[in-house]
Amino acid sequence: MTDSPAVWASHLRKRYKNRTAVDGVSFTVGRGEVLGLLGPNGAGKTSVIKMMLGLVRPDAGEVMLLGRPHTDPGSRARVGYLPELFRYQPWLSADEVLRLHVRLAGLKIGDRDRRESLALVGLADRAKDRVGGFSKGMQQRLGLAVALVAAPELVVLDEPTSALDPLGRADVRDLLLSLKDRGVAVLLNSHLIGEVERVCDRVVILDHGRVAASGTLAELLGRRSLRLSLTDVTAEAAAILEPFTRDGDVYTVALPEDVPALVADLVKRGVRVHAVEPARMSLEDRLLEVLRENS
Amino acid sequence: MTIVLTIAALTLQEASRRKVLRSLGVLTAVLLALSAWGFSEISSDYGGLTSGEAKVAGSTVLNLVMFGFSLIAALGTAFLAGPTLSGEVESGVALAVMTRPIRRMQVLTGKWLGLVAFGTGFVTVAGVAQFVIVHLTVDYWPPHPVTGLALLAGQTAALLTLGVLFSTAISPMASGIVAVGLFGATWIAGVVGSVGDALGNPSVAMVGTVSRMLLPTDGLWRGAMNSFQDPALLAQIGSGVEESPFLSMQPLTGVYLLWAAIWTALVLSLAAVSFQRRDL
Ligand SMILES: Nc1ncnc2c1ncn2[C@@H]1O[C@H](COP(=O)(O)OP(=O)(O)O)[C@@H](O)[C@H]1O
Ligand SMILES: [Mg+2]
Numbered sequence A: 001m002t003d004s005p006a007v008w009a010s011h012l013r014k015r016y017k018n019r020t021a022v023d024g025v026s027f028t029v030g031r032g033e034v035l036g037l038l039g040p041n042g043a044g045k046t047s048v049i050k051m052m053l054g055l056v057r058p059d060a061g062e063v064m065l066l067g068r069p070h071t072d073p074g075s076r077a078r079v080g081y082l083p084e085l086f087r088y089q090p091w092l093s094a095d096e097v098l099r100l101h102v103r104l105a106g107l108k109i110g111d112r113d114r115r116e117s118l119a120l121v122g123l124a125d126r127a128k129d130r131v132g133g134f135s136k137g138m139q140q141r142l143g144l145a146v147a148l149v150a151a152p153e154l155v156v157l158d159e160p161t162s163a164l165d166p167l168g169r170a171d172v173r174d175l176l177l178s179l180k181d182r183g184v185a186v187l188l189n190s191h192l193i194g195e196v197e198r199v200c201d202r203v204v205i206l207d208h209g210r211v212a213a214s215g216t217l218a219e220l221l222g223r224r225s226l227r228l229s230l231t232d233v234t235a236e237a238a239a240i241l242e243p244f245t246r247d248g249d250v251y252t253v254a255l256p257e258d259v260p261a262l263v264a265d266l267v268k269r270g271v272r273v274h275a276v277e278p279a280r281m282s283l284e285d286r287l288l289e290v291l292r293e294n295s
Numbered sequence B: 001m002t003i004v005l006t007i008a009a010l011t012l013q014e015a016s017r018r019k020v021l022r023s024l025g026v027l028t029a030v031l032l033a034l035s036a037w038g039f040s041e042i043s044s045d046y047g048g049l050t051s052g053e054a055k056v057a058g059s060t061v062l063n064l065v066m067f068g069f070s071l072i073a074a075l076g077t078a079f080l081a082g083p084t085l086s087g088e089v090e091s092g093v094a095l096a097v098m099t100r101p102i103r104r105m106q107v108l109t110g111k112w113l114g115l116v117a118f119g120t121g122f123v124t125v126a127g128v129a130q131f132v133i134v135h136l137t138v139d140y141w142p143p144h145p146v147t148g149l150a151l152l153a154g155q156t157a158a159l160l161t162l163g164v165l166f167s168t169a170i171s172p173m174a175s176g177i178v179a180v181g182l183f184g185a186t187w188i189a190g191v192v193g194s195v196g197d198a199l200g201n202p203s204v205a206m207v208g209t210v211s212r213m214l215l216p217t218d219g220l221w222r223g224a225m226n227s228f229q230d231p232a233l234l235a236q237i238g239s240g241v242e243e244s245p246f247l248s249m250q251p252l253t254g255v256y257l258l259w260a261a262i263w264t265a266l267v268l269s270l271a272a273v274s275f276q277r278r279d280l
Helices: A043-054 A094-104 A111-120 A136-149 A166-181 A192-199 A217-221 A235-241 A260-270 A283-294 B002-017 B019-046 B050-092 B094-096 B105-140 B143-166 B172-200 B202-214 B217-228 B231-237 B254-277
Strands: A008-017 A019-029 A034-040 A059-065 A077-082 A154-158 A186-191 A204-208 A210-216 A224-231 A242-249 A249-253 A272-279
Touching: A008 A043, A019 A043, A019 A186, A019 A210, A034 A043, A034 A094, A034 A166, A034 A192, A043 A059, A043 A154, A043 A186, A043 A260, A043 B254, A077 A136, A094 A111, A094 B002, A094 B143, A111 A136, A111 A154, A136 A154, A136 A166, A136 A210, A136 A235, A136 B094, A166 A186, A166 A192, A186 A192, A192 A283, A204 A217, A204 A283, A210 A217, A210 A283, A217 A283, A224 B050, A235 A260, B002 B019, B002 B050, B002 B094, B002 B105, B050 B094, B050 B143, B050 B172, B050 B217, B094 B105, B094 B254, B105 B143, B105 B254, B143 B172, B143 B217, B172 B202, B172 B217, B202 B217, B217 B254
Parallel strands: A034 A186, A034 A204, A077 A154, A154 A186
Antiparallel strands: A008 A019, A008 A059, A204 A210, A224 A249, A224 A272, A242 A249
């Protein structure tokens, strides 16, 4: 059972009226893996997630969740979900919402664990308050607690930080890292590319309902490089930098094994070194590049 | 089954915490107070419920008031049924709930059960209160109170099942309005039918019969009325009574009750199919 991936989705397709929202999307999320789902608005990310979780009927394609076909409700027993549109029963208190979800998940989770879930998202002191009086950000926090409360093995987060303040975003990043440590698989759809780059093992980029690119960060972003800001570069010094690309005084080279040795070498040859920083194409640049190529 | 009961309990909790309950309570109290006043007037005018006229007046007013309750129950549950399904779909509350390891059918059944319990509870409390008022003011006790209340509860259940069906397909407000509109339409068709009966016009009478088959609320309501009124009184005053929308000559047949049950089951299954196919 645990050999099966957390999510296996194959050739998902969905049309709404005469608009194709998802057009043959396949991907997998390994156990304990954090997968980033990226793409512009309307790319079909939410539709893919909803098909996976049985909220929307795919026109074609198959999904397995944690080793079971997604048409079997039991496949969702260990899945936590924060929808893009997060709303919870306004007439219940935060703790009652969690209690409801625990019961629907068929689990026995004690008061203390529920309180911990709320504390994790910073709502410990609002447990008894009605959700109807919560701000959007607080509701999104509650949604995170709901997604995490029933001991999930897979957590699906659709834009989990859309309503959160900077502090909340940092909390979510910490949450994601702790899920990763605990071996919980995560499917993360977020526009905060910096966060995705920090926590995701792999990325799938959707555009116009298709997979435009996918792979590990290293595969997508290429090898790491080093950026040096230099003046008084002699021909002899340039030779030891070869191969390099140059933009004014900034030279970019493949990341060498021994950075201090390279710098010492350059200084010995009379080069003035102003700055040295590791560099890599950012995921954001790569995303834009993929989307431009695609259009 | 735990899932169904959990959802049913949640639906009851929702009903009790929403404003619907308060409005229902106020309406009911107003109607009870008005009827208490009305009955005490009848009692003083006729000097007790001895004469035939007073009995007709008493039975008619009792049925009128019970009709008021059935209307309140119908409105209340129909306007609860809408928000509880399509409202949750529209607002997004359904998203997190439906991704738990549960079937949509279980959610639908649970909501339905909760609403039926709510409707039955309301009809029982309001009905019994009304019986007590009638008993205290004009010393009248209906011959079959339990049957009558059960039929009223059945009427409420039939209507809210229809409301649930509509709410799987259209917006919450619209589903409530359409359900209540149909309820009113069959009641009027029922009145038209009984006028046809009284005039001996079979094609006009058909209107009532057909509408009672299409939506059993009016048929169940007539059965309920029949259980609330004194049987001796109808025999006493004879024909002409059929024209009144608030008196009923015949008790319900077993076949009709069976049909009402099948009808409700059919509509609920349709709702389940419709909800199953819906994109959330
Ligand atoms: N319920 C719906 N009815 C009609 N069109 C929809 C519906 N949901 C999504 N779409 C369309 O499908 C496309 C993909 O939407 P979505 O999956 O929400 O994109 P994303 O989450 O990547 O922004 C969009 O063009 C959107 O307009
Ligand atoms: Mg989206």
